Amino acid sequence: MKTKSSASAVVLQPGEGARRWFFGGGVQTWKATEEDTAGAFLLFEDEMALNKVTPLHTHPDSDETLYILAGEILMNMDGTEHRVAAGGVVIAPRGVPHAFKVLQEGTRMLCLHTPGGAQAFYFGASEPLSLGENSGAVDFDRIRASGQLNGGIEILGAPPFPEP
Template sequence: MTTATPEAATSNERPDEGRWFLDTWMKVLCDADSTGGAMAVIDWQGGQGFSPPLHVHHDEDTAMLVLDGMLTVRIGDFEQVCGAGEIAWLPRDVPHTFRVDSETARYVEMITPAGFENFHIEGSRDVTTDSFLPEPTPVDVPALVAHAAEHNCDIIGPPMEPR
């Protein structure tokens, strides 16, 4: 049995304490190593209109807790609008995506079991300005699809359309 060794993590105090992934800011608050593989937690900030491609995880369940702002979350054929203090449950093997509807949104992603945080870490880049949000950059879709597949996640459709 693996013993978890919790580590305190501050969140969201300075942009350079995190990483940029696609057009968002992220900071891993706990990972497989600090939870004995039980879960990972990532703090995120995204700008209005950000939406990842429609995708499906095969190894983990995810919950998204909105801390500030507004998200529309698509889970299968269902759409749920989530504001601050609301949570969306994204079970494995169910296609999902979301869209930031407010000017910005801050949300926490909880992944169980841990491991998928490595997809985000490996695909992220250094923060190079004093802003939480990077300049929008084009996505290399074939590379993203291949990287997701390495983590048993299938990208099956486009991002949600802007509101």
């Protein structure tokens, strides 16, 4: 996506922001887009279902910071597992393999990509939600296809967690 030459002022109230169903499972509420920040970063809130997992992956061109707002995740960071609860933070520098699994119902986190550059991936791996909608179909093939088409992510393999 094309970015503007200067950042825009953004003020959003709780619950505001474009809502999208991410095909990996979860509702993203976009708080600051790459266009808003002139490419400096991308910020969205992610509400995820219990037992959601991500494949093992890297972000080759951005650092990913996850701030857990509610609930708990199990983070696999470069082969080491860490339980991270509400108030915890995870920073996955670009190129570091990582994946996570949601351990509690109602888990929410803020996801920050710096610099921006991953938005096209997330946009291609999600679809808009109408007001009142909260789910869609999980489709890892569409996630992989968006990564191949748009960059922003490199899928390395299956989730590194045992089946529930």
